[in-house]
Amino acid sequence: MRATLDFLLHDWLRVESLTARARFADHSRETFAAVLDTCERIAREKFAPANRTADVEEPRFDGERVILPASSHAASRAYVESGMLAAAQDYALGGLQLPCVVEMAANSFFAQAGVGLGGHMLTTGNANLLMAHGTPAQQRVFAHQEFVGRFFGTMCLSEPQAGSSLSDIATRAEPDGAGADDDPLGPRYRLRGHKMWISNGDHELAENIVHLVLAKIPGPDGRLVPGVRGISLFIVPKWLVDEEGALTGERNDVALAGLNHKLGYRGIPNTLLNFGEGRYPVRGASGAIGYRVGAPGEGLKGMFHMMNEARIAVGLGAVMLGAAGYEASLDYARGRPQGRPIGPAGKDARQPQVPIIRHADVRRMLLAQKSYVEGGLALALYCARLVDEQHTGEPAAARDAARLLEMLTPIAKSWPSEWCLEANSLAIQVHGGYGYTRDYPVEQHWRDNRLNMIHEGTHGIQALDLLGRKVTMDGGAGLMALARAVNATIERALPDARLQPLASRLAQALQQLGAATKAAWATGVPEEALANAVPYLQAFGHVVIAWMWLDVALASDRDSDAGQGRHAACRFFFRHELPRIDAWLAVVRDRDDTCLTMQEEWF
């Protein structure tokens, strides 16, 4: 993928132009390349060899400690030493002031080599949140320690009874007696509750674990406020620290209740945590000690601050698992002799067998993978580039970028989760029976990737976000911003005789999408509009990726093999994939009520 990454970053997105901005002024194409080189090397040397081991020796709990393979520790250490945890931070914090788009590109190597190793994204995200919403002391004591990898981070949202429905969380946070408001680390509370699906919830990869925990502060009547307005955010460290971030030696009352045994993504221990159940009583009272971040009742706002980047990162992870499978199956298809060409040439069984890449159907499976993976990668990088624009662009451009990013985020998360999973299935299929064995890596990619449609907001949640919120917000301004961007690409493609038919088809698809959006909301009844939100999400995603491909094709030559390959993948996507939107949009447009009116007892 390195050549594709370089092409997308430079020939397509022209990221070098970012170095004209003050924040990135010390950077150059060479410094970007150096970061990518380093990450590519570490991923190859430390992550790739640890990937299968992490799958086979899944995390286990000996009653005291969570045990991971030595190679997982080594991979994590190498990542920390690379400095990537602080890649986007200020030089003053020891950061590299990298643009988000380069940071994502660099991190993609780790996702491809071992997506379930380390979970460093969580640590970066946790620290980023504190940099945005924490006090200076919280930043110094927690975030800065995360950037250097002394502490690792988690995000504790879900509970066993509250996954997609965060408003139903039941973890309680009560002020920790006298002096609770004067703690230098922030207003001090005692937390009690259970948190489920906590990735990296317990391990010994770092000195300490900084849990960011959503909980509710009871009202004067002792009852929790229903709904999301009652949710606040807390820092709950596994080991208590002093004002300088040094461990005090006191274990906080956060106990591992169990490890989840997963289908894949096994490098990261996934946990059920008990907060304040009394396993580790601390400072003479019950409850886990936590420090509030931000105002009471504004916890979810803080969490959502970092959601966009986290969702793009999930999408990128899905893409790179797709890339891993694509490269493995391409390699296999080039080397595996089986069968002969269709037609007269293939009739002579005395002729040697040909590599399976010569068969049109194998090429179909490889082209589909290429179109999914490279299309998804383009979208992830495009979104990351929007993050940079939002942070460092001129005010008007920043505002536009933010709006477009809001629209694209559900797609950047959901589309690769679905289609790069399909790519992984095709990679298995290319391998035939061998792909179904653990002697080849593709079955693990497929298992690993199945997570991505579930975490960080399921497909269904992304679809409601898109059709229920994003396309209607600000009077449809987001959708219009997207349409402008897509039309700009179409305009550039129309004069190119060979791209003209694709440009026209995309224009039509965009029109279909707009019409379906209007039709879905024509009655103004959310129940009806949203009954087919997932088909809408799927169609929206295919239109966006078709747009990405057309834009990428515009930047691709027709002389080099790589350029020809990109044009072929673009054609493939327009001919074999984009027409699927008709079926998805038909039910949206008709406000099809088959699912809405289906009765429970009819199943």
Add this chain to the structure above:
Amino acid sequence: MRATLDFLLHDWLRVESLTARARFADHSRETFAAVLDTCERIAREKFAPANRTADVEEPRFDGERVILPASSHAASRAYVESGMLAAAQDYALGGLQLPCVVEMAANSFFAQAGVGLGGHMLTTGNANLLMAHGTPAQQRVFAHQEFVGRFFGTMCLSEPQAGSSLSDIATRAEPDGAGADDDPLGPRYRLRGHKMWISNGDHELAENIVHLVLAKIPGPDGRLVPGVRGISLFIVPKWLVDEEGALTGERNDVALAGLNHKLGYRGIPNTLLNFGEGRYPVRGASGAIGYRVGAPGEGLKGMFHMMNEARIAVGLGAVMLGAAGYEASLDYARGRPQGRPIGPAGKDARQPQVPIIRHADVRRMLLAQKSYVEGGLALALYCARLVDEQHTGEPAAARDAARLLEMLTPIAKSWPSEWCLEANSLAIQVHGGYGYTRDYPVEQHWRDNRLNMIHEGTHGIQALDLLGRKVTMDGGAGLMALARAVNATIERALPDARLQPLASRLAQALQQLGAATKAAWATGVPEEALANAVPYLQAFGHVVIAWMWLDVALASDRDSDAGQGRHAACRFFFRHELPRIDAWLAVVRDRDDTCLTMQEEWF
């Protein structure tokens, strides 16, 4: 699924009418029910509890023996004791003379409860082949022992270098010296070669293993005949037997070279076998002893004899894995509270959460599963009913049935393999994070089902069979037979006001399919016609399942919950699924050359 099975067998296929035929005259609805009851009970009591164990404790080889969990042995024994191995055989052989359609229905319980347990289908198939092509002695000594479960069977086709391309097998069979032609068990040969992907290739579930092995007899120049015409078929028992089928105590030279470690389907040991490598020298010469079945060079013909039933059975296995996931996720969706309704009613967070089955998108995921699983089940049973017609119908009807079966077999195998796998993915999705853990059964269903697109002819092979052979054979007679059958259903549906739109849509789909078939072959160049064979297979499959659903809907009332559910699933399939064919058929119709012209170096 029992209620659905009973509905399909009796209300839809009216299988009781088969009892008017001589072969089934002693049967009745009651005797059919008794068989189903028994199988359902054994599956529940012996298979279901063993299913996860077989996955977790995958087969291992201690150097001498292949070790399976005790519960797998118990499940296999219970199956043998049920008499199902001989269910379709003559009473004289201890069989039940069951129609194929009832046999398949009864076996479906085992597939749902533990698809990878026992692999009895292989034993039945092996014995059936010998009943059709073996000598009386081969039938008595091998097949009859298989029907009572003393011996188990395998099918040894693939080799490490020859999977889809059987013409390239390199296993050699040479006459076994003096008296080789006079052996009472059949012309005796010595075999040498390697066989890959052999399910049940070694185990101790039975006293002996009867390998049916494809191999080539060298010509006078000592060289193997290239192509499939050189292939012959041999019985190679693990332990040699006398003329009465008693073990002689001599171990034949068939050695386990290794177990394949699979993604799923782990109950069945999958093996690489070495024939005649000298590990177990036998009777003073080298090579594994084998007895030829049928004439030299006609081995593949024999194998293909049983392919139709085997392929339907693979499809049925895929369906029942889908059924297992569907039932598990339906159960979960009914019991799991999460979130509130969309719209004003759901705004009040003080109201309790509702079961997720109330959400339209969850109903979508359940309806999709229902439409895939019950549609696939209908097709499998319809095909099995055609087998009965072929075997016991009047000559003209038998001929028509055989022709239709030829057409439908690639679909019966491939469609459930693809879409009931998708059903399994949706079952995971309904479970959310829980579905990604091994605490719930759905992740195993998904892993198990992934095999079905690969074995017994990959998707690509099925597609070539369909578009390259089946639709063109006898001047398109098969396609016309199918069109007649579909049109008959359409005619019956047109007068029903509520089914009329679906009937019209199906008529249009059939027309599209015919037109695409013609267009694909318009230039008469196989390379061009077949470049998009898989999209053709997919579209063909969706048309066939739409037909099944319309026909099933015609037999469904609108008063009962179950009847309403079937009508809803039928509508779902027509509105959400059938429109997908437009995209698939477009590339077929246009003879799209994107895949054909893609160059290897462009990837």
